[in-house]
Structures are given as C-alpha cells and as structure tokens.
Amino acid sequence: MSAMLSVQGVHTFYGHIEALRGIDLEVRKGEIVALIGSNGAGKSTLLMTICGTPQAAKGRVVFDGRDITKVPTHEIMRSGIAQAPEGRRIFPRMTVLENLQMGASSAPPEHFAEDLERALAIFPILKERQGQRGGTLSGGEQQMLAIARALMSRPRLLLLDEPSLGLAPMTVRRIFQVIRDINRQGVTIFLVEQNAYHALRLAHRAYVMVTGTIGMTGTGAELLANREVRAAYLEGGVTEEVVAGGAP
Amino acid sequence: MAYFLQQLINGLSLGAIFGLIAIGYTMVYGIIGMINFAHGDIFMVGGFIAIIAFMVLGLLGITWVPLALLVMLAVAVAFTALYGWALERVAYRPLRNSGRLAPLISAIGMSIFLQNYVQLLQGARNKALGTPPISGGITLMDSAGFSVQLSYMQIIIIVSTVLLMAGFTYLINTTTLGRNQRACEQDMRMARLLGVDVDRTIALTFVMGASLAAVAGMVWLLYYGIIDFYVGFLAGIKAFTAAVLGGIGSLPGAMLGGLLIGLIEVFWSAYFSAEYKDVAAFGILVLVLVFRPTGLLGKPEVEKV
Numbered sequence: 001m002s003a004m005l006s007v008q009g010v011h012t013f014y015g016h017i018e019a020l021r022g023i024d025l026e027v028r029k030g031e032i033v034a035l036i037g038s039n040g041a042g043k044s045t046l047l048m049t050i051c052g053t054p055q056a057a058k059g060r061v062v063f064d065g066r067d068i069t070k071v072p073t074h075e076i077m078r079s080g081i082a083q084a085p086e087g088r089r090i091f092p093r094m095t096v097l098e099n100l101q102m103g104a105s106s107a108p109p110e111h112f113a114e115d116l117e118r119a120l121a122i123f124p125i126l127k128e129r130q131g132q133r134g135g136t137l138s139g140g141e142q143q144m145l146a147i148a149r150a151l152m153s154r155p156r157l158l159l160l161d162e163p164s165l166g167l168a169p170m171t172v173r174r175i176f177q178v179i180r181d182i183n184r185q186g187v188t189i190f191l192v193e194q195n196a197y198h199a200l201r202l203a204h205r206a207y208v209m210v211t212g213t214i215g216m217t218g219t220g221a222e223l224l225a226n227r228e229v230r231a232a233y234l235e236g237g238v239t240e241e242v243v244a245g246g247a248p
Numbered sequence: 249m250a251y252f253l254q255q256l257i258n259g260l261s262l263g264a265i266f267g268l269i270a271i272g273y274t275m276v277y278g279i280i281g282m283i284n285f286a287h288g289d290i291f292m293v294g295g296f297i298a299i300i301a302f303m304v305l306g307l308l309g310i311t312w313v314p315l316a317l318l319v320m321l322a323v324a325v326a327f328t329a330l331y332g333w334a335l336e337r338v339a340y341r342p343l344r345n346s347g348r349l350a351p352l353i354s355a356i357g358m359s360i361f362l363q364n365y366v367q368l369l370q371g372a373r374n375k376a377l378g379t380p381p382i383s384g385g386i387t388l389m390d391s392a393g394f395s396v397q398l399s400y401m402q403i404i405i406i407v408s409t410v411l412l413m414a415g416f417t418y419l420i421n422t423t424t425l426g427r428n429q430r431a432c433e434q435d436m437r438m439a440r441l442l443g444v445d446v447d448r449t450i451a452l453t454f455v456m457g458a459s460l461a462a463v464a465g466m467v468w469l470l471y472y473g474i475i476d477f478y479v480g481f482l483a484g485i486k487a488f489t490a491a492v493l494g495g496i497g498s499l500p501g502a503m504l505g506g507l508l509i510g511l512i513e514v515f516w517s518a519y520f521s522a523e524y525k526d527v528a529a530f531g532i533l534v535l536v537l538v539f540r541p542t543g544l545l546g547k548p549e550v551e552k553v
C-alpha cells in the first residue's frame with residue numbers, strides 16, 4: 001500500500017517554542033490511523049502543520065506524492081484534505097446550513113445538494129437544526145456539524161482532532177461508529193484522540209506522541225496490549241469501559 | 249414645521265453620504281479588525297476621479313447628462329476600487345501578522361500620502377464643477393413664505409443609497425463571496441481550513457468599500473459642486489464616527505449611524521450654530537459610547553463557542 005500522507009522529519013515552532021521535534025509518520029490509503037498522546041504533546045500542532053497553518057520549519061509533508069509543505073492552506077484544503085479541528089470551530093453566527101455551505105467551499109457546486117443530503121443522513125439531528133445558528137448548538141451537535149462540514153468537501157483524507165471531547169458516552173459511541181462508516185466509504189482517516197481506548201480499537205494503526213516526537217507505533221491492537229501505553233493512556237479509560245459494560 | 253421638514257430632507261441626504269462611506273469602515277473592521285484610516289481619503293480620490301472624468305467628458309463634447317453621469321460613475325468606481333485594492337495590497341497585507349498597531353500606523357501614513365499625492369497632482373486649491381449637471385427640484389410645500397425643496401440631486405442620493413444598501417445586504421447575506429466574508433469575520437483560520445482564499449476575500453472587501461466610497465465621492469461632488477484634497481479627512485472622521493455610533497461591524501448600523509450624524513449636523517446648524525456642528529456630532533458619539541459601548545446596532549457577543 002502506498003502512503004497517501006507522509007510526514008518526514010517535521011519540525012514546527014511557535015515563536016521559540018519547538019512544538020514538533022522531527023515527526024515521521026505516514027497514513028496509507030484506506031486506513032484509519034490514530035494519534036494519541038498527553039496534553040501538550042503536539043497532536044493538534046501536527047494536524048495544523050499538515051494543513052500548512054503554521055507551516056513546518058523543517059522537514060516535508062507529502063500528500064498524494066506532492067510536496068505540500070509550503071503550499072498555502074486554502075490550496076491544501078482544496079486538494080482533498082479536510083479537518084474537523086480541535087474546539088470544533090463552528091461559525092457561531094452562521095446557520096447550520098451556512099456552516100455546511102462553507103464546508104463545501106472547495107467542492108464543485110453541482111455536488112452540493114447530493115453532499116448535503118448525505119451529510120444530513122449521517123447526522124439527522126442537523127436536519128432539524130438547519131436554520132439554527134451554529135453558536136446555539138449543543139457541544140455534541142457542534143461536533144457532528146464539524147464532522148459533517150468537513151465531509152462536505154468530499155475529502156480523500158479526513159483529519160479529526162478529538163471528536164469525542166466533552167461528549168456523553170452514547171454520543172461518543174455514535175461518533176466512532178460514524179467514523180468507521182465514513183472510512184468504509186473510502187475516506188482515509190487520521191484521528192487524534194484523548195479517548196485512547198476507543199481510538200486504538202477503531203484504528204488500523206496508531207502512533208503515540210510524546211512531547212513533540214513519535215514515541216511508539218504499531219497496530220491498534222498491539223498498542224492496546226502494550227503495558228506502557230496502558231499505564232500512560234488507558235487505565236482510567238479501560239476501567240470506565242469495564243464498569244460501563246458491566247464486566248466481571 | 250416647513251423649516252423642520254427641510255432640515256430633515258437635508259440631513260437625510262448628507263447622512264446617506266456618510267452612511268455610504270461608513271460601510272467601508274465597518275466592512276473592513278469586521279473582517280480584519282482594523283480601522284482603515286485612509287478610507288476617507290479613498291472617498292476623496294473617488295470625488296477627484298469623478299471630476300476628472302466630468303472634465304474629460306466635457307472636452308469630448310459628451311454633455312447628455314444621463315450618459316455623462318453613468319460614465320462618470322463607472323470610471324470613478326473602477327479607478328477608486330483599484331486604489332482600494334492597491335492600498336490593501338501595499339500597506340496592509342504585508343503587515344497582516346504584525347499585531348494591531350503596525351497596520352494602524354500604516355493606515356495613517358497612507359491617509360497622509362493620499363492627501364499629498366492628490367494635492368501634488370491636482371493642486372491645493374479646490375476644484376469646482378462649474379455648472380452642476382443636476383439642478384432643480386420639486387417644491388413639496390409652501391407655508392408662510394418658506395418653501396420646502398426636495399432637489400433632484402437629493403432624490404438621486406436617497407434612491408441610490410437605498411438601492412446600494414439593498415444590493416449590499418443581498419450580497420453579504422446570500423452570495424458565496426458574502427458568506428466567505430462573514431466566515432473570515434468570525435474565524436479566519438477556520439475559513440482558510442475550509443479552502444477559502446482569505447487574502448482574496450479581504451482584497452475584495454476593500455474593493456467593495458472603495459466602490460461605495462467612490463459613489464459617495466461622486467455624489468458629494470455633484471451635491472456641493474466642489475472638492476478639495478482635504479475633504480476626505482473630516483468626512484472620513486464623521487463616517488467613522490457613524491460606523492462606531494451604529495455599531496462597528498454592522499452594515500445597517502453604518503447606515504443608521506450615517507443618517508444620525510447627518511441629521512445631527514444639519515439640525516444643529518439650523519437651530520443652534522453652524523460653528524459647533526462637528527462638536528455636536530462627536531458629543532453624541534461620546535454619549536452613545538458611554539451608555540452603549542457596542543454602538544446602537546452592535547450586539548454584545550453572547551455566544552457559547
């Protein structure tokens with residue numbers, strides 16, 4: 001399998017702070033790849049660097065064989081990448097429908113009706129909320145809108161930054177189900193998550209990020225079984241899941 | 249009563265012009281959070297381009313008024329828009345990531361530059377239109393020896409302002425460009441992440457603001473028959489005041505603020521003294537800001553994000 005996205009020796013700075021210190025990873029066509037790591041490790045920075053905002057100071061980002069390291073953000077996003085970013089970033093004073101229209105900015109207009117129908121079929125609640133302002137949606141609804149908005153551009157690669165953050169367990173399960181479905185329809189997914197248990201179960205492969213570097217990599221199952229990973233990122237989550245599932 | 253009505257008409261006409269200029273301030277502030285202090289001078293440039301076009305048309309012997317006005321308008325809007333675009337490109341875009349102060353200083357510099365540039369090219373003395381192309385009007389009312397006049401020029405000002413407002417509201421609320429502008433206003437980085445060419449959207453915002461300023465400049469020229477390189481300074485400050493009064497960032501606010509400033513100025517001159525009309529306008533601004541810091545139509549942000 002060929003790499004759809006390849007990050008090679010990437011360094012990113014905020015002023016003097018070096019947030020990424022030489023990141024190497026790749027995402028292959030059709031995969032779900034998860035990225036886990038503690039707060040401040042640099043996960044969101046990596047997703048943003050892939051999108052060129054901020055740009056990498058050193059190293060290369062290659063998407064579909066093309067070096068996009070220095071390509072302006074809006075052009076990157078028009079070449080088949082979409083991101084549902086941390087904090088959701090819904091346009092608060094635009095309606096749900098307008099937010100979705102914004103998501104379709106880089107798609108041919110003749111696809112809009114069809115894409116809208118598909119997005120609303122995935123998240124029926126958004127259909128009822130079409131005329132409501134984004135800023136008045138609940139957190140879960142905003143997350144669904146953020147994912148739907150990202151899908152409106154028909155991405156080949158979807159970057160998701162903590163889609164489960166702050167959501168009720170039922171909504172979390174629903175979101176992960178949706179991610180799996182989207183992937184089955186042919187969208188490659190690169191997923192950043194705090195909820196390591198769900199993420200590793202879902203992902204084909206995963207990376208663990210530690211203060212700006214990649215600490216570990218393997219299949220989702222391998223990392224789930226790994227003692228260090230369990231100790232650092234899972235104990236709380238697993239216990240919760242066990243309790244919720246009513247296990248022994 | 250007749251006197252009052254006349255002042256109302258005069259105030260609304262003047263206010264409409266301020267409103268057209270104020271929209272440029274408010275749109276630019278909305279999208280990049282910067283006061284474009286050179287906007288008043290863009291308005292002045294618009295007036296000068298209109299008078300130059302008028303003179304060239306005279307030389308060419310094109311005197312049929314509707315045609316002459318249409319050509320003047322087209323030329324003024326096209327060239328002034330170009331100035332607006334160049335202004336953003338040269339003075340603001342390179343400073344996009346340099347904090348708030350640098351572009352502000354650059355704006356003041358551009359304002360001084362434009363004034364001196366026009367002064368140098370056109371001379372320091374004011375330019376007069378000579379015979380005004382639009383004169384006359386209708387008498388609305390005659391009472392006790394005072395007749396209320398509504399000039400054709402005033403009708404043109406008010407009608408064209410209403411049309412432009414309607415057009416702009418439609419553009420901002422329903423077109424892709426308008427939606428992109430609102431998106432940039434609310435979250436520029438996210439707009440970029442959705443594939444919006446933010447630089448282009450900002451440039452077009454300047455072009456739109458400058459186009460309205462050009463209309464205002466031409467209307468000003470036709471209304472007063474005279475223009476000089478300094479006219480943009482005070483008119484600009486008043487239009488800016490109008491934008492703040494109405495709630496900066498709000499399109500209807502800019503128009504409302506413009507009308508209010510026009511009315512205050514005209515009524516103050518009519519009933520008190522023309523000398524302090526500017527003080528009156530700014531005094532009202534201070535009062536409004538003390539009691540309603542977001543301006544009349546500016547909404548305080550009450551959204552959870």
Ligand SMILES: Nc1ncnc2c1ncn2[C@@H]1O[C@H](COP(=O)(O)OP(=O)(O)OP(=O)(O)O)[C@@H](O)[C@H]1O
Nearest residue numbers: 014017019037038039040041042043044045046086
């Ligand atoms: N705009 C910024 N300016 C300066 N420093 C920043 C900025 N954004 C992030 N950082 C710093 O870069 C580092 C990485 O931040 P980042 O947001 O990428 O972490 P993260 O892994 O996504 O964390 P979390 O799980 O909490 O979302 C942190 O130390 C953070 O303080």
Ligand SMILES: [Mg+2]
Nearest residue numbers: 043044045086
């Ligand atoms: Mg993060």
